[in-house]
Structures are given as structure tokens and as C-alpha cells.
Amino acid sequence: MKISFAEPGLPAAGAVVAGIWEERELTATARRLDQASEGAIARALAGATRFSGKKGEFLAIVAPAHLPVSRIVLAGLGKPEEAGSRVFEEVGGALAAHLNGAGEIEATAAVDIGDAAPVEAAEAAASLAFGAQLRSYRFDKYRTRQKPEQRPSLDRLTVTTASPSAAKQAWRRLDATAAAVAFTRDLVSEPANIIYPETLADAARTLEQFGVEVEVLDEPALRELGMGALLGVAQGSVRPPRLVVMQWRGGGNTGAPLAFIGKGVTFDTGGISIKPAAGMGDMKWDMAGSAVVIGLMRLLAARQAKIDAVGVVGLVENMPSGTAQRPGDIVTSMSGQTIEVLNTDAEGRLVLADAMWYCQDRFKPRLMIDLATLTGAVIVALGHHRAGLFANDDELAARLIEAGKSVGEELWRLPLADSYDREMDSDAADVKNIGGGRAAGSITAAQFLQRFVNKVPWAHLDIAGVAWSSKDAQTVPKGATAFGMRLLDRFVAKYYENDQ
Secondary structure, three states, X not given: OEEEEEOOOOOOOOEEXXXXXXXXXXXXXXXXXXXXXXXXXXXXXXXXOOOOOOOOOEEEEEOOOOOOOOEEEEEEEEOHHHOOHXXXXXXHHHXXXXXXXXXXXXXXXXXXXXXXXXXXXXXXXXXXXHHHHHHOOOOOOOOOOOOHHHOOOOOEEEEEOOOHHHHHHHHHHHHHHXXXXXXXXXXXXXXXXXXXXXXXXXXXXXXXXXXXXXXXEOHHHHHHHOOHHHHHHHOOOOOOOEEEEXXXXXXXXXXXXXXXXXXXXXXXXXXXXXXXXXXXXXXXXXOHHHHHHHHHHHHHHHOOOOOEEEEEEEEEEEOOOOOOOOOOEEEEOOOOOEEEEOOOOOOHHHHHHHHHHHHHHHHOOOEEEEEEOOOOHHHHHHOOOOEEEEEOOHHHHHHHHHHHHHHOOOEEEOOOOHHHHHHHOOOXXXXXXXOOOOOOHHHHHHHHHHOXXXXXXXXXXXXXXXXXXXXXXXXXXXXXXXXXXXXXXXXXXXXXXHHO
């Protein structure tokens, strides 16, 4: 969809969108449209008992014959004092869905909010466009026989504001973010016969065009490094594993980088501890953590973030075969710690153990954050609305929670404690890869990971419940969400870029 910004005015074609505050208070643009339409808006509001201007409400009016537009759409903005940039993102997303549902090809949305809203009009205009762009994402490259009504119709959205040049400036960064979100969603959405360790590593290499340094370590290199935990997961598949290292040196390479680690199990059958057939097709997105890290590194480079950052993703396929890892096997991780593998479906933590250790050993990072679709237990605890957060540093945890709230990717902190850690003790090795039962499964998984963390500030985001959505939300259509990428970008920008 093409986004543009312009001075206020009545368009020559398409739909025109005007905001309405809660309690049916018209914005200045809505008042002008009401006059131009000879009172059509006032009449429609008088007869619309279910439209009051609350955020996300829409009321479509067929435009009078003397106007050049096809229809007038009234968009509820909610209360003026609550209308921040997030509100305009959500309105923009809902608006895109509404216009596509109506079959509109082009539309002009007026952002005329006066002085009551806690956001500048230019930022509001850019945020509305951003939400529309996020919601307009579709992954339908393999659908060859769509009916016209199944395809999105909206091709052009013009946002009018008193300061279009300022809106364009604000849009540049948001446009880069939307592109990175789409890139990440594409990676997660691809089937496992298209995205596997080698091809996902190739996708990471495309970041070189943005200035990211990319290294791909193959199986012999991983074996030489002693990554027995990661290699154990991969040994059942014909697809060889990869470890991808991405460096962005936007801070001048003057200090310890921020480090982001991603679990990249490109397909997870569970291995010998095989999963049930129902729902196994969803396991193509068990690499979502790695996709978010790759997308984040792309975005940091695309917007020229003034920070040094490193992204490390461990890429494997977990398959059952004659060469697959068996329950009861003991492997030696890169850290030297031995791991008793009691369940081969608890494989992501093995991949992360070696990837995190490698990152700490090589880069000595300022902090380390890992993302993984790690446990079904976190879905039992939190559902599909928040990701689980575990951290060994209170300030780091608080900053991540705040960044998540600001972009609508919310976290909930869960505990780490010695009582949980003791459940990971093994009778045969240094640690086992599952606890003693089903209780606190996401916590014991995090305790396992913590054994491979040195004294660096560290956080673990279990995104199993939020990496994929089964229904539409305001700015996230059904499917891959790219959850965590915007959160971490905001985290970097707010807390670390200005202290270089």
C-alpha cells in the first residue's frame, strides 16, 4: 500500500475519513465535511444509535451526489486526552481493515486533532499511517486462486495534516519499522520446506545491504567450538545446522555491545519425543525468536541506530531418525557443562545454551536478551496476550516491561529462584533439560538457561504464546506477529542510544 501525506482538503476520489471524538464531538475536518455535505454527517450521527466516537468505532456514509468522493467514513478517536500515538496506530489499523472490507481502492484520512490530544498532529498522522501499514500485511504468496473479494483492495492511503512535511519526517522511521516487521513476519510464515537452517542463514545475509556484518558458522565450525548441545538437536535431520552472527556497529565500536539471541528451530517435530500430529504444522514458527532477532538487526541498521549491537541465532531442525538424539543421552555444551537430555522436545533451550555461551565468550556484551518460543507452559500461564519475562536484573526487566507497554507488546515478569533451579539437577550429568513434572515448566526452562549465563545482565522472553495469532488484532493480522521486534527497538532507542 502506498502512503502519502498532504495538506488538508477534499480529495477528488475515493473515501474520505474524518475523526470524531467520544460523545460525538466533531473534529474541525468533520465539521467542514458536514457543511460540504449539507448536513449529512449530523443526520447520520442523529440516526446512529451505536456510534458514539469511541476508539475503533466506524460509521460509513454514502457521499452526497455533489461531492467527488465515494463515501465519508467517520472514525471514532475516543477521548482527546487519551489519544496518544498508540491510539492513532490502532485507529489506522482498524481503518485499513474497514476500508478493505468495503472494497475501497484509495482513501484520504484527515488528522485534525486540535490541542487537546497529548501528541503532535504530525506524529499522529504518521502513527495512523503506520497502523494502517501494519494491519495491511498479508502473506499470500502461495495462494494462486484467490477471488477478487479475498484480496485487499486498498492501494493508496493519503493522510492529510497541517504539517505534511513534519509527518513525512516522522514517517521515515516508522516506514523502516513497518518494512522490518513485514520482513520478520514473512520469515515466520514461510513453510519449513522453504525456510530451514541454510535458507534462514541466507535470509540473514541480506542484512549486509544495510551495513550489518554477517557471519555464518557451519557444522564443522560448530563442532570445533564444542557446541554439543546445539549439534545434538540437529543430528536427526538431513538439514545441517547453522549459527549466524550479525554485528551492527552504529555506536562506533567503542564499548561492549547489546546482545540479542534467538532460538531458530525451523521445524520442531519433538524429535524422538515426538509431538502429537494435531497442530504439528504450526511448528514451522518455532524459529520466531531467531526471525525477530534478524528483523531487529535489520531495523537498527536501516534507521542507523547509534548503538553497537550483536545478534546471534542458532538454527536447527529437530527431526526423528536413526541418527536422532535419544532420551537419556548426555551431551557436552560449549560451556563444558554436561546435559542429560530426558526429553528431546525440550530442544530450544539446548540451542540457546550454546548460542548464549558463544555470544558471552566472544563479545563480552553489556547485556544479553534471548527470545524463544520455548514452552507451552507459558501459554497456560499467560495465554496469548503477554510474553513471559525472566531476568537476573531488576532494572533490565523494568525497562523491557516499559518498552513493551509503549508499543503494545506487553510482558509479564515471572520468578527465578533457587527452589526452581534445584529441579534441574541431574543424577547423571551437571543439569537435565526438563524438570521433574509439568509444574512451572516455563520457569524451570528459564532456570536451565540461567545456568549458561555468566554475570552479564540477562533477560529471557518466552514468546510461545504471542509469536503467532489465530485472529486479527488492530495492527496485527492473523498469522505471524513479529512480537518482540518493536519492543526491543524501542528499548534500545529509549535507554541506550543516547548514552553512547
